Amino acid sequence: MRTLSTLVLSIGILLCAATAHAAPLHIVLYPDSAQVTDTVRVPLEAAPGGVAGAFTLPLAVDPSSIGLAVDSPAKLTLTDVSIDRRPMRDEAAIAELRKRLNTERDARQNLIDTRSAFEAAANFWRSQELTRSVTPSNVHAMAAAVRDGVASSLTAVSNLVPRIADKDRLIAEMEAELERLTGGAADTWRVTAHFADATAREATLTVSYRLTQCGWTSRYTLNALPSEGRVDVAWDAEIHQNTGMNWTDAQVVLSTGRSAGRTEPPAVRPWVVGPIKPVLLRKAAMDNAPTEMAMMAAAPAPEQIHMREGIFFDEYDAGRVSLESGANRRVALRRLTWNATFDYLVRPQESDSAFVHATVNLDATPRLPRGEATFLLDSAFIRKSVFALSGREADLHFGADPQLRVKLETLDKKSGSGGIISKKNTYDWDWRLTVTNGKKVPAALRVEDALPSLRDERIKMEKRLPGATEAEGVATWTDTIAPGAEKTIEYGYSLSWPSDMHLDLGGR
Incomplete structure (x- = not known):
């Protein structure tokens, strides 16, 4: 049976034939975004003043961050770049999907007709009565014939039920895909590059841009082993992306910093000092003032842009990563063993329990960013909590010991x-x-x-x-x-x- 994934792959081939698509080659992944470098081959056509070629990027790309450079041919001169948003709609792909959808609907109807025929056969055998031609010598043979006829017909009906259900599921998926393609649900950025050379027919471009709807989070497992005087630490990165494009064998570097997300510095705001001018407020305005002030107080503060020098953030090479849009993947970053001194901490005025407490003193200062941690005691689950470490000393708690x-x-x-x-x-x-x-x-x-x-x-x-x-x-x-x-x-x-x-x- 042809699956929907096969159909979607065929549609993707048709789309690629119509428009060039960038595919990530190198990704610097921040906790809430990414800086991406792609290489794309763009067919060129005649245009006013030279030639032009276009490729698409997903909506998760910040259009103000898009940068282009010509790899080849070397003599090609970039003169202009335009970016516009448009629906990702391809009539050839839609026509192909409709054709295959009709084929699957016909196949489903054939299965239903066959099932109806076997049900009619079963009803025929059920309706047979023993007539005068039945004698004691052949009554058993006649009964066996009726039984076998009913059984074979019902078996055929049962075998058709799951096949019809499979067709129903496939048709529903194809109808949903057709709705997505025809409804304009997936928009893209179309990037058109203009060049001065009128003879070139293809260009290879390096494309860089900032990508949202992706990032990574630290995940820790801390396993306390008091009898051995150590804490084993596993630090993983959970990578997520829902950008609308698949990452295939991309070189990923994880950064603990944050992307600035803008190419120009903010404007210097005027600083005005002067006498306060009295303003008379009408009653309606006075009535609304507390609500408006509360809304202003509740508004979130602007996000702080972190400095990106090496002394302020770390980078980790995650190697080659393939990740489909909408998926997550966990990557091992570091495995550490910390020598620890264990004791049992009692705070009697606060609790009637003795808590396992580990004191860790490290030779070097680790920089472990904030993330969710699973705490284990002798490999048994204790709790989940938030963990981060940026100093040489740490006090870790691993739950109460009932003994x-x-x-x-x-x-x-x-x-x-x-x-x-x-x-x-x-x-x-x-x-x-x-x-x-x-x-x-x-x-x-x-x-x-x-x-x-x-x-x-x-x-x-x-x-x-x-x-x-x-x-x-x-x-x-x-x-x-x-x-x-x-x-x-x-x-x-x-x-x-x-x-x-x-x-x-x-x-x-």
Whole structure:
């Protein structure tokens, strides 16, 4: 059975015979666009002042970015370039598709007629009755003949059902393709180049342009292996394009920068300083002012154009890539192994879990752009999150470990007052934290809790933090828990402040 892809290929050949098409050879792919270099051979015809030739580009091309250079013949001089938008409609291709569509419709009708004939045959055999000519000696033979006649007819009908369904699907696809071709749904840019030489019959041109509706995104997999003291990192690029053209064996370079997308610098805007002129607003204008101001505030800021020097972005050679329009492809960029120090991070006032925490210190500074990351712990899925890294140090978290049990108890929480000369209010907190290691290996423990931040010098604090270090407003305890053992930490605070001060205790 002829498939729709075969028909579309035939249509593409007809289109190529009518107009030259550029095909990407080299692509610098940015996260949201691409800079493309093509080579196209253009038939030339006589035109005023010389010769001219045309080729098409998809609508995803920014027409203001199109550049042309003559490769051959060397003496050919480019004098003018015009660009216009027009429907991609080819009458020869449409006529060919209609002819084949009619053929498929006739074939479908033949199958339906054949099915009807077999159904009639089955009904004939069902209607047969045993007559007087039937004798005990031939009754079994007659019954077998009726049975075989019905069975063979129904089998033929069943075999025709999927063939008719296949024809229905093919005809529906062909009708949709015909609608696309005749409805002008696919427009293109038609680029016409004019040359001074009146004798040339063909030109080979290098075409460059900015292409939208394409880009790439970083995809990471971070696999923590605590028993081996490392994190394995896989960095891939997911390339996508929906440009209306297929990429065939194109040389693709991935850039972490962004294409500027314009060939001229923006104009310098006037800077006017002067007295404000009063403006009288009518009531209707005053009523609409809040809405208009809200709309202005909600308008997106203009996109920042990133600098494209090498110190600001990186490029990666993805090699030869073939990718159809509307498709995605994943390309491996780098495979890294990071040595890491693992511990179990407990923040008891925030959660009753112990989280696997990896500290990574690298010799060189990687530049890993923002992208979606899959976090694994011993190759088991933990979570998906956003990841990026541009420094030599990284703190990575790989979810909670249920084999470490965390229990926080409140030992004391009370308010009071005192003082003879100067009346004061007081508040005391005391907690007991117990972490039990249910693992078969030792567990490095790190406990963090926020220190009270006092916003008035009249507030006095007593801290009870045995074995803790204090830095940047956080109290930290570190220890190693043996398999099956537990670690207990008791800590607390006492505050006092003048009785005439109304104090917010921060939710504890």
